[in-house]
Amino acid sequence: MATASHRPLATSTATIEIQQPPRKLPDFHANVKLKYVKLGYHYLITHLLTLCLLPLIAVTAVHATQLNHHDVINLYNHLQYHLILVTTITFITIIGFTTYRMTRPRPVYLVDYSCYRPPAHLKVPYQVFMEHSKIHGAFNESSLEFQRKILERSGLGEETYLPAALHAIPAEPSMVTAREEAELVMFGAIDDLLKSTKVNPKDIGILVVNCSLFNPTPSLSSMIVNKYKLRGNIKTFNLSGMGCSAGVIAVDLAKDMLQVHRNTYALVVSTENITQNWYFGNKKSMLIPNCLFRVGCAAVLLSNNSSDKNRSKYKLLHVVRTHYGFDNTAYRCVYQEQDPDGNTGVSLSKDLMSVVAGALKTNITTLGPLVLPISEQLLFFVNLVARKIINWKIKPYLPDFKMAFDHFCIHAGGRAVIDEMEKNLQLTQEHVEPSRMTLHRFGNTSSSSIWYELAYTEAKGRMKKGNRVWQIAFGSGFKCNSAVWEAVRSVKPSVHNPWNDCVDNYPIEMVF
Incomplete structure (x- = not known):
């Protein structure tokens, strides 16, 4: 069958002469000059306060060196006469500093995380996927052809994973097999995390688990408490139905809990369950998740x-x-329902990409002032004034988020989602590389995908001390959520990094 061409970005040793049109050197040089002009402007505005203070500091230093013994004695006597004022100011300063230290939000650190790597026998190449789809007998010829085309254009590779229940002939989607999938991925990720951090499970005081479509009783969080014999007063939370962006929501909830409960650990587990949520019908919009979603899980220790x-x-x-649920189109663009034949599945609307763009715009409007350098905020403000007040006919200025972040972890929801983000944020191929490669190697693992992407960046040795990472995910509801991290140190890949044995094969060029 015809498939997308996947090949490593390696240069051939053979030399091939290809006649190309001459480069437009003036345009190239103009772009280079514009780049350095913007970098110079950014540096100037960022360090403007320092540059302005330097002359003042120099003048003060010169005057200080010119003070004689008589001037120093006069200054000392002047302070003695105002001893009460000086004491009061000192006391207020100490009280204010102490109050600030006691009431400020406590820093939240990511000690380590682990991404589950399924066993090799769960891999599902295109051919196996299509053969099993035919054997299941639930799909007509039109649906099979539709799934084949989606697979070829999806950006997924030949080594993604499906749960054991869907490899069985016939498939075995039951409560028992769904529990087995949940235990396999969650316990696998947590085991690796506890080994790498050497944290005693009894020291974990907060547990947050998110899984949208599988919600057994007892809950998944109770399943983990039982397995690892966590302490009796642990604060547990089980988030459901919140889509692929729930991983960021879980981190946010854990962060809030860590402000209340001091000197403890929070364990965040993000996963999705496919076994009972495979669609066995012929509605096209509900077949797409079958082609995109794959097995995955991430465990994060805060x-x-x-x-x-x-x-x-x-x-x-x-x-x-950001929650876009007030808009009916956004609310229904990712919607779990039954088709006319009674088969349950998740339907993806044709309006999904426009909803993603709108939710992204709202989210970065809030995020921008928190992370963008003052130079970018100033350009945005001047552009806004020019358009709204002076009525100039100019395009809205899109802030350059590459000035704020060194790495981007964009939810690997599908090739179209990554393309939309690349275009709207004016990112380079390297910026979206972790997302594209994660989609290729592991597929859409829902809320855990942003952690596989971070693991890819680490495996490539790109994470340096002080680097900032933007994790951004989209989910049903409709929601767009962002998390911003700063590297405390230069990060090396952990022993259990899921990319350790294959990262040298990436990046892979995908031709459709």
């Missing part, structure tokens, strides 16, 4: 203990959540 700072990987800076 801490508010200052003693964990030196061994942690990241510090949480911001979480911004």
Whole structure:
């Protein structure tokens, strides 16, 4: 069968002469000059206060060196006469500093995280996927052809994973097999995390689990408490029905809990369950998730203990959540329902990409002032004034978020989602590389995909101390959520990094 061409970005040793049209050197040089002009402007505005203070500091230093003994004695006597004022100011300063230290939000550190890597026998190449779809007998010829085309254009590779229940002939979607999938992925991720951090499960005081479509009783969080014998007073939360952006929501909830409960750990587990949510019908909009969603899970360990700072990987800076549920089109663009034949599945609307763009715009409007340098905010403000007040006919200025972030982890929801983000944020191929490669290697693993992308960046050795990471995810409802992290140190890939044995094969060029 015809498939998308996937090949490593490697240069051939053979030399091939290809006649190309001459480059437009003036345009190239103009672009280079414009780039350096903008970088110079950015540097000037960022350090404007320092540049203005330098002359003042120099003048003060010169005057200080010219003070004689008599001037120093006069200054000392002047302070003695105003001893009460000086004492009062000092006391107020100490009280204010102490109050600030006691009431400020406590830093939240990401000690480590783990992404589950399924066993090799769960891989589902295109051919296996199509053969099993035919054997199941639930799909007509039109649906089979539709799924084949989606697979070829999806950006998924030949090594993604499906649960064991869907490899069986016939498929075995039951409560028992769904529990088995949940235990396999969650316990696998948590086991690796506990091994790498050497944290005693009894020291975990907060547990947040998110899984949209599988909600058994007892809950998934209770399943984890039982497995690892977590302590009796642990604060547990089980988030359901919140879509692919629930991983960021879970981090936000854990962060809030860590402000209340001091000196403890929070365990966040993000996953999705496919076994009972495979669609066995012929409605086209509900067949797309079958082609995109794959097995995955991430376990994240957070801490508010200052003693964990030196061994942690990241510090949480911001979480911004946007809910678009007030709009009916956005609310129904990712919708679980039954088709006319009674088959349950998740329907993806044709309006999904326009909803993503609208939710993204709202989210970055809030996020921008928190992360963008003053130079970008000034350009945005001047553009706004020119358009709204002076009525100039100019395009709205899109802030350059590449000035605020070093790495981007865009939810690998599908090739179209990544393309939309690349276009709207004017990102480069390298910026979206972690997302495209995660989609290719692991598929859409729902809320855990942003962690596989972060693991890819680490495996490539690109994460340096002080680097900022933007995790952004979209989910049903409709929601757009962002988390911003700063690397506490230069991060090396962990022993359990899911990319360890294959990262040298990436990036892969995908031709459709």
